[in-house]
Amino acid sequence: MARIAYDSRDAAAFAATRHLPDQGLAAWRAAVARHLQPRPGMRMLDLGAGTGMWAAAFTDWYDDLDVIAVEPAEAMRARCTHPHLLPGEAADIPLPDDSVDAAWLSTVVHHVPDLTAAARELRRVVRGGGPVLIRSAFAGRHQAIGLFRFFPEAIRVLGTYPSVGEVEAAFGACGFAVTGFEQVPQTTSPSLREFAANLRREAHTPLQLITDDEYAAGLARLHRAARSEQGPVIDALDLLVLR
Template sequence: MAETRYDSRAAADYQAAREVPRDGLDAWRTAVSAAAGLAPGMTVLDVGAGTGAFASAFHAWFGVRVLAVEPAAAMRALIPASEEIRALDGKAESLPVPDGCADAAWLGSVIHHLDDLEASARELRRALKPGAPVLIRNSFPGRCDRDLRVRFFPETAGLVDTYPTVDRVCAAFATAGFAQVSLRPLPQRSAPTLTAYADGLRRAADSKLRALPDAAYARGLARLRAAAEADPTEPATSWMDLLVLT
């Protein structure tokens, strides 16, 4: 997948439109806790940290230190950096961190942006402590039917079909000694209602929506507005997979 380039406006749009509110991530907090056993004093490596939504969430949820690695300067500038959240310029294939420094790695909606899965796996193996998990939050081909964008803009499934499959990811990470522990879909509430979700869409901030022809986008938005009118109280709940490797 082609690299996405962000200027300050695009990064701000991404932050406003794509970050899931923390109160909509309860299922993810529970699943991460069970998979990684994070506790104060531990370190999480957030690879492709974007504007830092999950870096901030991990620190708030578990009291951990976060090394937030993000190659786009405009995105990195919006990470709420502190003594406990360090924003670092780097990529998965060349992580700017010491050997064996992290108790877990988080890759949120980034696996399809990586240029070299095998090299990324080797770098994660180097950066993680023995036995530390890799937590991958992503859409995968054939498993994205409950993504809100696929529900209302079905043509976006074609873009997801170009992403690495679960089998491809597991095979790449196996070359660095990782094995699959679990794979499960999890819900996230992007907005309290479908109307609020539609109002907050920023097409330019979403690679899936941006790739659609104008007519397909208009049809999808009409579907979304119709569903919101039919059930004004339906929350905007989407689903993504959590793949855990150790």
């Protein structure tokens, strides 16, 4: 059972507000290239692909990369524009053994009920010691994510996400070792004003799981700050790489 169900309302909010423009992703593009070492004809699994933002970015960045998106929620798949899309989930990946060169999981690991089962499946489908790249906010690592400044109660929710150590242990049990860990910045929005205007609670799991009063208080803090603060909203999430 995922942490939230991703119905059509969540999927619409996610598609409308969580797709980052390519110009804000320069550091992610560089980080992925460092760990992926892309080469012609490579196949990559985008597991828990959602509405397909990263599958689209990878397809745009690399001419000859075949991205296979796998996504369990029907509502997310309905909004995903990536052509190579399969229903499926981490504990039962709908691909043959040794069929991809790498896997990408962006803000997915906190939804996966059994990380060891997921790691076992990734070990099965990723061939030749290829990398599993995990982009996530991990438990205890809220400091570089602006949302938690305005909604500090959501740090409580983040505390229920897997920690880096828990992911490392689950993957370690299936023969993976950590080969990289870095915090990667992104431009989330050109301004706090725009971020506040576009924020949709249902597009952010930590905001869905705080109380209505906590959400209302955070929203007031955000709108107050947005009236005076200038400059882009820069957040940093972690990239954990295992092979």
